[in-house]
Amino acid sequence: MTYTERFITVPDGLRIFVRDYSAQGQAQGVPVVCLHGLTRNSADFDALAPAIAARGRRVLALDMRGRGRSDFDPDPTRYRPDVYVTDVLAVLDQTGVERAVFIGTSMGGLITMVLSAIAVQRIAGAILNDIGPVVDPAGLKRIAGYVGKTGPFNSWEDFIDAVRTTQSAAFPDADETLWRTFARRTGRETADGKVTFNYDPAIAQAFNAPPPSPAPDLMPLFAALAGRPVLVLRGALSDILAPEGFEAMRAVKPDLQVAEIPRVGHAPTLDEPAARLAIQAFLSHID
Numbered sequence: 274m275t276y277t278e279r280f281i282t283v284p285d286g287l288r289i290f291v292r293d294y295s296a297q298g299q300a301q302g303v304p305v306v307c308l309h310g311l312t313r314n315s316a317d318f319d320a321l322a323p324a325i326a327a328r329g330r331r332v333l334a335l336d337m338r339g340r341g342r343s344d345f346d347p348d349p350t351r352y353r354p355d356v357y358v359t360d361v362l363a364v365l366d367q368t369g370v371e372r373a374v375f376i377g378t379s380m381g382g383l384i385t386m387v388l389s390a391i392a393v394q395r396i397a398g399a400i401l402n403d404i405g406p407v408v409d410p411a412g413l414k415r416i417a418g419y420v421g422k423t424g425p426f427n428s429w430e431d432f433i434d435a436v437r438t439t440q441s442a443a444f445p446d447a448d449e450t451l452w453r454t455f456a457r458r459t460g461r462e463t464a465d466g467k468v469t470f471n472y473d474p475a476i477a478q479a480f481n482a483p484p485p486s487p488a489p490d491l492m493p494l495f496a497a498l499a500g501r502p503v504l505v506l507r508g509a510l511s512d513i514l515a516p517e518g519f520e521a522m523r524a525v526k527p528d529l530q531v532a533e534i535p536r537v538g539h540a541p542t543l544d545e546p547a548a549r550l551a552i553q554a555f556l557s558h559i560d
Contacts, residue, residue: 301328316459402548403506423472433452534547
């Protein structure tokens with residue numbers, strides 16, 4: 274299924290790239306907005322988005338600033354969730370989307386939670402992919418070990434090997450097809466024929482800054498979603514969303530819907546059958 278390519282100019286002048294998938298057939302409910310993880314881009318949803326659109330929902334998949342085809346920010350200190358939320362709101366306003374179901378992977382889930390604290394009326398429901406208000410420090414340490422190391426690599430084969438090295442613990446059962454798909458979603462070819470990760474390496478400056486002490490309490494952000502339907506997907510091998518994080522979320526929102534994706538770490542690709550079934554069931558109850 275094809276999509277319309279849009280470039281949305283946000284308040285500070287940067288352009289945000291959006292894949293806009295039209296609803297197919299009879300409209301079945303509010304649109305869906307897909308927000309990717311820290312080093313990823315809208316290509317992560319290139320299988321999920323058309324599947325949702327085929328069931329009658331418009332889907333917007335964004336490249337956050339500094340990723341994919343969106344502009345890189347000349348000021349790396351603006352690579353942070355509150356700025357991303359401003360970008361998301363600008364995209365919603367300029368594409369005529371009043372309310373949507375948000376699917377947020379990792380950083381995209383954090384953006385969704387911040388958005389809920391600012392403009393919860395724009396959220397019809399939320400799917401948080403392997404993220405919550407309680408984040409396991411072990412996973413953050415692992416991510417800090419590779420974020421910002423974008424290459425270049427001499428060939429796609431070298432790039433695939435690099436992806437396999439950093440992600441093999443999260444996908445122990447992955448075959449060559451998964452690694453090639455993963456690489457094509459996350460990499461880009463440069464003018465000289467080399468391959469790099471498709472994001473601004475400067476995002477690491479904000480991510481690797483000394484953490485605030487004490488750590489910010491993210492639970493109020495999640496609590497802002499209490500009045501909305503929420504599905505949490507957790508990779509069974511995740512080092513970001515621990516089982517304790519699940520339980521903390523349930524204490525705040527007893528009607529939380531959960532699905533654990535077997536044999537996957539951080540974060541599920543959302544191509545897994547268990548993830549697809551959970552997403553489909555969740556969306557079927559939201560108009």
